Amino acid sequence: MRTPTRTRLRRACVSGAAAALLVVPTVAGSAYAAPAPPRSAATDPPPSPDAGTDFPRLTPAVAARLDAAVRGAMRKTGTPGVIVGLWAPGKGSYVRAFGVADEATRAPMDPGLLMRIGSETKTFTVTALLRLVDRGKAGLDDVIGRYVKGVPNGDRITLRELAGMRSGLFNYSEDDDFNRVLDTEPREPLAPQQLLDYSFAHPVQFAPGARFAYSNTNLILLGLVVEKITGRPLHDVIADDVLAPAGLHRTLFPTGAEFPDPHAHGYTEQSTPSGTTEGVVDATGWNPSWSWAAGAMISDLRDLRSWARTLATGALLTPATQAERLKTTPTGIPGAGYGLGIFDVQGWIGHNGSIPGYESLTVHLPQAGATLVVLLNTDVPHAGKEPTAFFGEALTAIATPAHVYPGHPPSVPKSG
Template sequence: MGRYRPSHARRSTRAAIPAVAAVLLAALCAGTTPDRAVASARQDLDPATVGKLDAAITKIMDEAHVPGLNVGLWIPRRGTYEKSFGVADTKTGTPMKSDLYTRIGSITKTFTVTGVLQLVDAGKVALDDPISRYVTGVPGGDSITLRQLAGMRSGLFNYTEDKAWLARLRADPHRAYTPRELLDIAFSHPPNFAPGTKWQYSNTNTVLLGMMIEKVSGQNLGDYLEEHVFAPLKLNDTSLPDNSAIPDPHAHGYTDFTPDDSVADATNWNPSWGWAAGAAISDLDDLHTWAPALANGTLLTEETQAERMKTRSVGVPGAAYGLGILDFNGWLGHNGELPGYESIAAQLPAEDATLVVLINTDIDYKGENLSSMIGNAVTSIVTPDHVWPVPPARPSAAPSGPTDPSTPSSGGGPGTAPAR
C-alpha cells in the first residue's frame, strides 16, 4: 500500500509561517478552558473579518473543549486566513502547527473515487460495469454498478454500523482488518434497498471500489493512489498507510470512542478498518492543493468530471452527493471523521474559495459535529450566501465516534458508524 515520505521532504514554504503565540497548556476536557492561543498564522484578509473569524473559532473551541485545530481559507480576490489554534498534544502542550500530519477520515473517499474515474478515462473500466466483474461474493453484485458504489446508491449494508463489530473495535482499536474481512461484516446483513433506488452513505461501497482498483491496476491501492493521484499534484505529504504509524511531526487525536466513554489518545489506533473509505493521512497544505483539483476535475477528462458532478439530494437542505464528492450549498469536496480527528476540504467555485479544517478530536459538542460547527462559523462570516451546514445533532445516547457527518441523519449516519 502507500509509503510515507520522510518529514525532511516537506515543502519549505511552511517553515516561513511565523509562530506568534505561546503554548496553550489546557487539558482536553478540563472544566474550564483558557483563551485559545494562536500557535501560527498567515493572513491578509481585512482586519474586521479576521477579528470575527478569530472570535467565532475560539468561542467554539472554548465551549467544546477542542484541544487544537488548523483552518485555512483562501480567496484570491479577497485574501488568506490560515491559522493554527491550541495544542497538538495535550500532555506536552506542543502547539498546533499548519505543517502537522493528520488523519483525514472520509476525505479518503475523494482520492479512491478519483482513482476509479481515472480508470474510466483510461478505458479500463466503465461506470456502469457491475462490481461482480471485479470482486467476487457481492450480494446482488451483477446488478450493482461502479457508478452506484461511488454515488452511495448500492443499497449494501454499511459494515461500520454492525453493532457487534463496533463493540470489538472499541475494545481493540489496534487490530488490523483486511478489506475482505470488512466485506464479510457487511455481507452478513441483507442489503438495505435495491441498487439505484435510494441514497445511503456506506463505507462498504468505497472498500469495494478500492478492491476493484487493485484488481484492475495490479497495484496495492496506496501505491496506485501515490502514482496516479498524489504524485501528479505534488501531494508529497498525503498517503494511504498500510499500518497504524503516522509520520512526524503530527497532531495527536483524542476520542471518547472507548468502552467506558473515557477520553483516549487515538493517534496510533489502526485505521485499516477505514482503508479506501477513511484511512488516508494528509496536512493543511496538501488539502489546500487537493480541494480545487477535486472540484475542477484536474486529473480527469471533462466528460468524466461531468459524470462525477451529477449530484443527488441526500436529505439535508443544501446537500447533494455525486461520485465521491459532496456539494454543500455550493462547496464541493468532502468532510471526514474517525476516532481522534475531523476534517473538511472543499472548494467554492462561485468565489474561487478553498476551505480546509483539521481538528484533533472527534468528541461532539451537544451532539454536534465539530468540523461542521467550524465550517459553518467560517462560511457564515465569509461566504454567507454559501454556508456550510451543521447536520442535525446526534442523539445524546449515541457515541461521538465513529460515525460519518456526510450522512443526512444525526451528522453521522443512522447509527454509530465509523469512518465518517
C-alpha cells in the same frame, strides 16, 4: 446500543450521530498566524472573471472576526486544537492554528502538522477509479460482480452506485461485532475482506440506485476494484496515479498504524464492549486499517488546500468524467447533494472526514474560487453533530454568507 466508536466515518455529509460531550478542558489559546504559502498554479490560481464579489477581503479586521468565530466553536465543542485555512483569489488568505496539538505536553497546534483525514480518503479512492475510467480500463456502469465475487446484488450494483452511495449495501461500521472488535482492539489490523464479511452478514437495505445511504462498504469494494484492474496495492495506485500528478507531497496512505512526524495527537471517546463510555483517550496510534479505502489517509493543510481545488475542478479527470462526478443525489439534508465520492453543500464542493481522534473538512467554492480547510484533533460530537460542522458554519457565515456550510442539519438515515 450504539457506541460512540460505531459512528466513526459514517458521519460524512455534514451529519450527526451519537450525542456526546468532550470532557477534556477547552483550550482557546492564542492563534498562530502562519505566513501565507508561496503562490503556485496548484494552490493559488489568479482571480477569474466569475469570482464571487461578496467574498470579503481578508483584512486584519475580518481575520479578527474569524478568530473569534473559531474560538467560539472551540468553546462550544470542547475541541483541543484546530488548524484553519481560508483562501480566495485576490482576497488574501487566513491561516491559523489554535489550542494544543498534545494535551500531555501542551505543545501548541501548528499549521504544518500532519493529521488523519478520515472519509476525505474517499475522494482519493474514487479519483483513482475515475482515472481508470478515463483510460478505458473500467466503466461507471460496470457491475461490481465483474470485479469482486460474493457481493449481494453484485450482478446489479454498478460502480457508479457504489461511488454515489446508492448501492443499498449495509455499512460494515454499523455492525455490532465489528464495533466490539474496534472498541477492544483498536491497534489491531483489519483486512478488507473482514470488513466486507461484517457487511454481507446483513441483508441489503434497498434496491441498487433506489436512494442515498452513506456506507463505507461501498469504498472498500471500490478499493478492491482499483487493485483488481491495476494489479497493484491501493496505496501504491493512489501515491503514483493521484498524489504524484496532483503535486501532493505531504499526503499518504498508510499501510498500518504508522504516522510520520510531525503530527498532532488525536482524542476520542472509547467505549467498552457493553457500550458504556470509558472516557476520552489518545487515539493517535490506533490502526486505521479498518477504514482502508474509506478513511485511512493522512495529510496536512497545504496539501489539502491544493487538493480542494483539484477535486472540485476535475484537474485530474476529463471534463466528461468530472461532469459525471458532480451529478449529485439528494441526501435528505437541505442544500446537500452527493456525487461520486464528493459532496456539494450550499455550493461548497469537497468532503469531510471523521476517524477516532481527528476530523477534517476540505471544500472549494467555485463561484468565489475560495477554499476552506479545517483540521481538528478530536472527533467527539457536540449535541449530536460533527465538530467540524460548527467550525464550517461559523467561518462561512462570515466569509460567504450566501453559501453557509450548515452546522445544524438533520442527521442522515441511520444507515448513512
